[in-house]
Amino acid sequence: MSGYANSSEYIKHHLTNLVYGQKANGDWGIAHSAEEIKEMGFWSINVDSMVFSIGLGVLFLWIFRQAAKKASAGGTIGVAPTGLQNFIEMIIEFVDGSVRGSFTGKNPLIAPLALTIFVWIFLLNLMDLIPIDIIPWLASLMGVSYLKIVPTTDPNITFGLSLSVFALILYYSIKMKGPGGFFAELAFHPFPKFMMPINLVLEGVTLIAKPVSLALRLFGNLYAGEMIFILIALMYSGGWVLGISGGLMQIGWALFHILIITLQAFIFMTLTIVYLDMASQTEEH
Amino acid sequence: MNFNATLIGQSIAFAVFVWFCMKYIWPQLIAALEERNARISEGLAAAQRGQKDLEEAQSKVSDNLKDAKQQAQEIINQAQKRATEIVDEAKDTAREEGDRIKSMATADIEQQVNSAKSELRKEVSLIALAGVEKILGREVNAEAHDAVLKELVAQV
Numbered sequence: 378m379s380g381y382a383n384s385s386e387y388i389k390h391h392l393t394n395l396v397y398g399q400k401a402n403g404d405w406g407i408a409h410s411a412e413e414i415k416e417m418g419f420w421s422i423n424v425d426s427m428v429f430s431i432g433l434g435v436l437f438l439w440i441f442r443q444a445a446k447k448a449s450a451g452g453t454i455g456v457a458p459t460g461l462q463n464f465i466e467m468i469i470e471f472v473d474g475s476v477r478g479s480f481t482g483k484n485p486l487i488a489p490l491a492l493t494i495f496v497w498i499f500l501l502n503l504m505d506l507i508p509i510d511i512i513p514w515l516a517s518l519m520g521v522s523y524l525k526i527v528p529t530t531d532p533n534i535t536f537g538l539s540l541s542v543f544a545l546i547l548y549y550s551i552k553m554k555g556p557g558g559f560f561a562e563l564a565f566h567p568f569p570k571f572m573m574p575i576n577l578v579l580e581g582v583t584l585i586a587k588p589v590s591l592a593l594r595l596f597g598n599l600y601a602g603e604m605i606f607i608l609i610a611l612m613y614s615g616g617w618v619l620g621i622s623g624g625l626m627q628i629g630w631a632l633f634h635i636l637i638i639t640l641q642a643f644i645f646m647t648l649t650i651v652y653l654d655m656a657s658q659t660e661e662h
Numbered sequence: 663m664n665f666n667a668t669l670i671g672q673s674i675a676f677a678v679f680v681w682f683c684m685k686y687i688w689p690q691l692i693a694a695l696e697e698r699n700a701r702i703s704e705g706l707a708a709a710q711r712g713q714k715d716l717e718e719a720q721s722k723v724s725d726n727l728k729d730a731k732q733q734a735q736e737i738i739n740q741a742q743k744r745a746t747e748i749v750d751e752a753k754d755t756a757r758e759e760g761d762r763i764k765s766m767a768t769a770d771i772e773q774q775v776n777s778a779k780s781e782l783r784k785e786v787s788l789i790a791l792a793g794v795e796k797i798l799g800r801e802v803n804a805e806a807h808d809a810v811l812k813e814l815v816a817q818v
Contacts (some may be wrong), residue, residue, distance in 0.1 A: 422668050469695060473695075490684070493680045531673060
């Protein structure tokens with residue numbers, strides 16, 4: 378943490394995104410302080426989150442596209458798959474099994490959606506395991522003032538995902554049940570029809586809770602994990618004893634975090650499938 | 663948590679990625695997996711069929727072997743029976759032939775004995791006649807004494 382006045386500044390710096398937007402004086406550019414970021418308002422963009430998010434998404438699509446090309450060329454059908462191909466087919470089978478297990482209807486969108494969510498979020502979370510100072514330090518050598526490399530610790534990213542899922546939930550609810558059916562589901566449960574307002578409030582909260590909980594669960598887990606990595610990193614400046622114990626703690630937390638990042642990606646995928654399955658259910662319950 | 667346009671950017675990126683995945687990744691991979699699945703289950707079924715065929719063939723083979731053994735045993739039994747029969751027949755034939763030859767020989771001997779006897783009788787009667795002629799010094803009228811001679815021959 379050389380170059381920081383105190384640990385509070387270190388932590389703040391690590392939790393600030395690299396934001397591009399319109400400054401107070403009307404110029405467009407990168408924000409250099411928390412105040413500048415605030416002034417930019419909604420029409421600004423977290424460059425670091427977007428770059429890592431899109432970069433990892435493209436990496437995911439590129440790797441899987443290679444496997445898909447190989448698979449559709451037919452060379453891998455008659456033989457046992459090896460290496461990366463095998464790994465990718467394992468993931469495909471895993472996601473396919475999850476979709477088959479949770480989604481009762483037939484919808485060609487669900488499985489690719491689930492695959493994208495699972496692998497993409499996993500990769501976004503995986504950035505958390507890279508020692509937190511390496512990439513920001515390299516970037517600072519190139520003059521980049523702020524850099525958060527874990528996109529899922531940015532609520533914009535997690536809400537971007539969950540609100541897209543929410544849009545799909547609304548779309549399929551209305552498409553499968555019809556506007557009347559969807560309204561009936563919100564208004565006539567769980568109490569009888571004459572208590573419609575209460576029903577609407579209860580079911581509305583349930584509906585809104587879906588995207589909010591999806592986004593906040595992912596964000597909260599990763600943000601907390603990141604925070605612990607930052608606190609552990611602070612120990613490196615506390616002398617030999619603290620530094621060594623900090624190293625051990627970092628290893629321990631990173632090992633545990635492997636579980637968390639996979640689990641969070643899996644939970645996001647599974648809940649998306651379940652929500653969309655509920656949205657596609659047509660029979661009354 | 664300050665929200666900004668990153669939200670929209672992420673949503674657009676998400677939509678594009680899902681579209682790409684749905685178009686160029688998922689169908690190809692899942693089709694390949696399903697085809698391999700089909701091939702594997704086909705192969706397993708074929709292996710099972712082969713196993714069953716093998717078992718059937720083995721049981722057929724052992725059945726055939728049993729039949730063949732039984733047949734061979736029957737053939738051997740028949741052959742032995744036939745052999746005994748042939749030997750018996752041969753014995754009978756040989757005995758009959760022997761008897762026949764013996765009886766033929768016996769008949770032959772008897773005939774020869776008889777003919778020798780009758781020859782001898784004739785000669786004896788001639789000798790006796792010659793002797794009588796010499797003794798009597800004259801010719802005996804064979805016709806006149808035929809009856810006597812015949813009686814004589816019968817006595818010899």
